[in-house]
Every structure is written in C-alpha cells, then in structure tokens.
Amino acid sequence: MNSSVDKQSSxxxxxxxRERVSMYSNNKLKLGLFGANCSSGRSVTTVxxxxxxxxxxxxxxxxxxxxxxxxxxxxxxxxxxxxxETDYQGTTLETVTWAAGLLxxxxxxxxxxxxxxxxxxPVIAAKEFVTADxxxxxxxxxxxxxxxxxxxxxxxxLEQRDHERRYDYATEWLHAxxxxxxxxxxxxFPGEFLKLKDxxxxxxxxxxxxxxxxxxxxxxxxxAFAIANCDxxxxxxxxxxxxxxxxxVRDVKAKARAAGRDIDLFTTGVITCRPTAKEAExxxxxxxxxxxxxxxxxxxxxxxxxxPETHPDYIAxxxxxxxxxxxxxxxxxPDKIAxxxxxxxxxxxxxxxxxxxxxxxxxPYFRQEVLPRLAKMGLREEIKS
Ligand SMILES: Cc1cc2nc3c(=O)[nH]c(=O)nc-3n(C[C@H](O)[C@H](O)[C@H](O)COP(=O)(O)O)c2cc1C
Numbered sequence: 001m002n003s004s005v006d007k008q009s010s011x012x013x014x015x016x017x018r019e020r021v022s023m024y025s026n027n028k029l030k031l032g033l034f035g036a037n038c039s040s041g042r043s044v045t046t047v048x049x050x051x052x053x054x055x056x057x058x059x060x061x062x063x064x065x066x067x068x069x070x071x072x073x074x075x076x077x078x079x080x081x082x083x084x085e086t087d088y089q090g091t092t093l094e095t096v097t098w099a100a101g102l103l104x105x106x107x108x109x110x111x112x113x114x115x116x117x118x119x120x121x122p123v124i125a126a127k128e129f130v131t132a133d134x135x136x137x138x139x140x141x142x143x144x145x146x147x148x149x150x151x152x153x154x155x156x157x158l159e160q161r162d163h164e165r166r167y168d169y170a171t172e173w174l175h176a177x178x179x180x181x182x183x184x185x186x187x188x189f190p191g192e193f194l195k196l197k198d199x200x201x202x203x204x205x206x207x208x209x210x211x212x213x214x215x216x217x218x219x220x221x222x223x224a225f226a227i228a229n230c231d232x233x234x235x236x237x238x239x240x241x242x243x244x245x246x247x248x249v250r251d252v253k254a255k256a257r258a259a260g261r262d263i264d265l266f267t268t269g270v271i272t273c274r275p276t277a278k279e280a281e282x283x284x285x286x287x288x289x290x291x292x293x294x295x296x297x298x299x300x301x302x303x304x305x306x307x308p309e310t311h312p313d314y315i316a317x318x319x320x321x322x323x324x325x326x327x328x329x330x331x332x333x334p335d336k337i338a339x340x341x342x343x344x345x346x347x348x349x350x351x352x353x354x355x356x357x358x359x360x361x362x363x364p365y366f367r368q369e370v371l372p373r374l375a376k377m378g379l380r381e382e383i384k385s
Pocket of ligand 1: 075076077078114144145146147148149216217218219220221222223234268
C-alpha cells in the first residue's frame with residue numbers, strides 16, 4: 001500500500017529540498033524553537049516569568065524567530081497538564097490550528113503540527129495538514145507521535161495499544177495519509193486497523209510536494225518506523241557522551257540508506273544563556289532547582305513509572321525532569337552555548353530544537369549573542385538585524 005510520494009528517489013528528494021525552502025535552508029545547523037505552545041514551555045518551574053504559551057506570545061515569537069533565520073517552530077502535542085502548583089503544560093494550544101495561524105502570519109519559517117496518530121482520524125488529519133500547508137504555501141511540517149501519557153488516552157476514551165502495535169497503527173495511518181496526499185483517483189484503503197472506502201481527497205499538498213515528516217521516538221521500533229516512513233527523527237544526546245549520539249546518528253542514517261531512503265537526525269536542548277557562566281548557572285538553579293514545580297515533576301516521573309523505590313538515582317532524574325523532561329541541558333555564556341551547539345552539529349545532527357525559560361525574553365539575547373557566533377563558525381548564515 002505504498003503511495004508514490006512514499007518512494008523517495010534522491011532526485012525527488014532534491015526537488016523536495018528545493019521546494020521546502022525554510023526547513024532546508026543552507027545552514028549546516030538548523031535551529032527550531034520547541035514547546036512554545038504550552039504553558040511553561042519545557043521548564044517545570046514556578047518562577048513568575050515562566051512562559052505563558054499564549055497565542056499573542058507565540059505569534060510574536062514566531063515572527064521574531066523568522067526574522068532571525070530560525071528554520072522551524074515545533075509544538076508539543078499535549079492534551080492534559082501535569083498538575084503541580086502550576087499545572088505544568090496544562091494550558092496548551094492545539095498544534096495544527098496553531099501551525100495554521102502562525103503560517104498565515106509568517107513567510108519563511110516551517111511550522112510543525114505535532115499529532116498523536118491514534119487520536120485523529122486520518123481523513124480529517126490529511127485534510128487539516130493540506131489546509132495548513134496551503135495556508136503556509138508549503139511550510140507545514142508533520143511531527144508524528146504515537147502517545148505516551150495514559151491519562152490523555154483516557155480523556156479520549158481510547159486504550160493505548162501495546163508498544164509495538166502503536167507503531168503498526170502509525171504506519172498504516174501514515175500510509176493512508178500519504179495516499180490521500182498523492183492519489184488522484186478515488187481509492188479504498190483496506191488496512192488491518194483502518195478500513196476506508198471510496199476515498200477522495202483534494203486538494204493535494206502545496207505545489208506537488210508533501211510536508212516534511214518528523215518522528216519523535218526513542219525505541220528501536222519507533223526508530224524503525226521513522227527510518228521507513230519519515231524525513232527526520234529526534235535522537236537524544238547526553239552531555240559528555242556525544243560519541244554515543246554520533247554512533248546512533250551513523251546507525252540510523254546507514255539503515256535508512258540501506259532501505260533506499262535518506263533521513264536527517266535532530267536533537268533537543270533546553271538552553272540557559274547569560275553573559276557569564278556564573279549568571280547562567282545561578283539563573284538555572286533559581287528556576288529549575290530552587291523554584292521547580294516539584295509536584296508536577298513527581299507526577300511526570302510517576303507516569304513513567306519512575307519512583308524513589310524503582311530508581312536509586314531518583315534525585316538526579318528529578319532535576320533532569322524539571323528541565324524539560326529530557327533533552328540536553330545547555331547552560332553557560334554565549335561562547336559555551338555556541339560551542340555546545342557546534343559540537344552537536346559535529347556529532348552529525350542536522351538541527352537542534354531548542355527551548356528557553358521564557359522564549360519571549362530569552363530569544364532576543366540568544367539571537368544577539370549566539371547566532372552571530374554560529375555564523376562565524378560557518379554553521380549558519382549571518383543575518384543582519
Ligand atoms: C523530541 C521529542 C518530542 C516529543 N513530543 C511529544 C509530544 O509532543 N507529545 C507526546 O505525547 N509525546 C511526545 N514525545 C514522546 C514520543 O512520541 C514517544 O512516545 C516517546 O519518545 C517514547 O518513544 P518510543 O515510542 O519509541 O518508545 C516526544 C519525544 C521526543 C523525543
């Protein structure tokens with residue numbers, strides 16, 4: 001049941017790369033902003049200046065990011081907050097409508113929707129994505145997640161499939177969508193999970209291409225799904241262990257090549273950047289340790305079945321979870337942050353989706369101090385403001 005858009009020859013991919021310009025800028029290291037559609041973003045903190053996640057703030061951020069040459073905005077698909085004093089990520093904007101709104105108000109930047117495959121019917125999903133893609137004239141990106149929070153599934157009255165089956169379903173869901181994006185004729189889709197009849201889907205994605213498809217998975221099964229079906233995959237990197245990440249990148253790329261495909265690897269980082277290392281460390285400590293929303297942190301960890309009883313290193317894990325629930329923690333002055341990002345590029349990552357404590361107030365400093373350093377290192381084009 002493969003659709004023609006699923007078979008990516010390198011010539012197709014080159015054409016696709018030219019079309020989807022912003023995500024495929026010439027920058028060696030691409031940058032995106034991750035998690036801005038959620039209250040508190042990725043910092044589980046009670047500090048009053050934490051991120052609002054409001055539409056007004058998201059719009060201003062996307063427009064400033066675009067001006068600065070940032071390639072993409074990546075939202076988090078979140079239906080239910082994590083409780084605690086702040087109800088961490090309890091106020092969130094739905095990601096495809098958020099993307100459509102941002103695409104209407106920007107010109108270059110790619111905006112992703114992060115979509116839980118099991119929660120949205122593929123006929124509705126395919127049309128929503130195409131609509132956003134037309135609004136953005138080819139700048140919509142799809143980030144597929146299969147879901148991990150049981151209580152969100154309860155809200156939908158759905159039962160989570162076991163882990164392997166989640167990706168079987170996602171494979172079928174995505175094939176159905178790719179067919180809707182490409183088949184000119186009416187067609188049936190007699191899948192194992194989806195039995196769809198007489199499908200007609202018009203228009204197709206913008207300008208005969210299709211959206212960039214990303215996947216955020218960490219398991220072997222999730223990665224195999226990405227290698228077979230997606231253009232990008234998020235991989236984790238641990239500070240001081242970049243060689244392990246480099247090996248993962250090489251492995252995923254080699255497997256994709258063996259399957260006749262090409263895939264770019266991305267990672268995530270939560271950045272605290274201040275004029276001096278001391279100021280950065282102190283501010284990070286203030287937000288993420290002294291004023292963490294520990295009620296929310298403990299809830300997040302208990303949902304992942306991480307408790308002091310099951311994990312002797314619980315205290316360390318707790319600190320890590322307060323800072324973005326995973327992903328790399330980057331703290332330091334502008335030189336250090338630029339060097340860390342350069343290291344991730346050298347590790348083989350095509351891009352990094354970054355989060356900031358308050359994107360609105362922290363991004364201008366990152367733009368002013370870190371982006372020019374990355375340009376000097378040859379990793380990004382210099383943009384004069
Ligand atoms: C960068 C990144 C972003 C993610 N974003 C979301 C999200 O927005 N919503 C969500 O429910 N899960 C999200 N996840 C969780 C993944 O979809 C996935 O369930 C989790 O990483 C476990 O991977 P696995 O399914 O391969 O075991 C994200 C994971 C990563 C690494």
